[in-house]
Amino acid sequence: MTSPAASSSRIATPIAFAEADLDVVSFNSEGLVPAIVQDATDGTVLMLGYMDVTALRRTLTSGRSWFWSRSRGEYWCKGETSGDRQWVRSVHYDCDGDTLLVVVDQDGEGACHTGNRSCFYRRFDDQSDNVSGVTDTSPG
Amino acid sequence: MTSPAASSSRIATPIAFAEADLDVVSFNSEGLVPAIVQDATDGTVLMLGYMDVTALRRTLTSGRSWFWSRSRGEYWCKGETSGDRQWVRSVHYDCDGDTLLVVVDQDGEGACHTGNRSCFYRRFDDQSDNVSGVTDTSPG
Numbered sequence: 001m002t003s004p005a006a007s008s009s010r011i012a013t014p015i016a017f018a019e020a021d022l023d024v025v026s027f028n029s030e031g032l033v034p035a036i037v038q039d040a041t042d043g044t045v046l047m048l049g050y051m052d053v054t055a056l057r058r059t060l061t062s063g064r065s066w067f068w069s070r071s072r073g074e075y076w077c078k079g080e081t082s083g084d085r086q087w088v089r090s091v092h093y094d095c096d097g098d099t100l101l102v103v104v105d106q107d108g109e110g111a112c113h114t115g116n117r118s119c120f121y122r123r124f125d126d127q128s129d130n131v132s133g134v135t136d137t138s139p140g
Numbered sequence: 141m142t143s144p145a146a147s148s149s150r151i152a153t154p155i156a157f158a159e160a161d162l163d164v165v166s167f168n169s170e171g172l173v174p175a176i177v178q179d180a181t182d183g184t185v186l187m188l189g190y191m192d193v194t195a196l197r198r199t200l201t202s203g204r205s206w207f208w209s210r211s212r213g214e215y216w217c218k219g220e221t222s223g224d225r226q227w228v229r230s231v232h233y234d235c236d237g238d239t240l241l242v243v244v245d246q247d248g249e250g251a252c253h254t255g256n257r258s259c260f261y262r263r264f265d266d267q268s269d270n271v272s273g274v275t276d277t278s279p280g
Contacts, residue, residue, distance in 0.1 A: 016264075092260035124231045
């Protein structure tokens with residue numbers, strides 16, 4: 001029996017930073033910054049989470065993606081319970097410093113709790129006219 | 141002399157939707173939803189902007205990317221003045237409905253007002269140890 005940790009052959013690569021480097025990031029009035037997570041292998045946008053300065057610091061230090069859950073009011077490390085871990089390869093910030101882009105190697109089935117690889121698996125005007133979010137491949 | 145509009149060979153492709161389809165999107169307490177913009181050609185994450193329901197409706201209807209500027213307090217259509225237009229190919233929403241992913245064909249030099257193709261042109265621990273945001277390719 002292997003644990004999710006043991007099943008991953010990937011290793012964490014911490015990103016060196018000085019505390020002053022964090023000043024480039026502008027956190028909003030809630031102390032949060034949106035963090036887009038993109039798959040390093042093919043550029044798929046996997047999800048968007050929110051980081052406060054502590055979650056960002058943990059992400060850089062650990063090489064794993066840490067977020068602040070606004071609904072649960074707690075920190076969470078992606079995949080720690082599901083096994084769908086994210087191994088951080090680079091952390092970018094935008095021209096305004098108010099958005100992060102986290103490039104990762106994604107473990108497991110994907111990033112979404114629904115079992116989809118990407119959280120963005122639904123779109124407007126899709127072929128099945130299905131915009132209600134129900135997965136349905138039947139005609140009409 | 142050609143205008144930016146005339147210089148683009150791309151055409152707008154509106155995305156069909158019913159008003160009720162917009163109910164899948166959860167807007168925050170400010171009435172906004174973050175919208176990640178990704179390049180259709182190679183998956184580059186170009187920028188993140190914010191849409192309210194009107195900006196989303198305009199985006200779907202026009203096939204061009206519309207945002208709400210929090211700093212200027214006005215709607216803006218990306219590239220309308222710069223010529224760096226975005227031609228929307230699909231609009232996705234995530235599992236929670238609180239983030240959008242807009243896939244576009246990007247005109248011009250790119251999406252960033254700095255002249256960079258992507259707004260995420262800086263990263264922590266980059267090779268030049270340049271995390272202050274100053275573009276500097278000189279040694280040390």
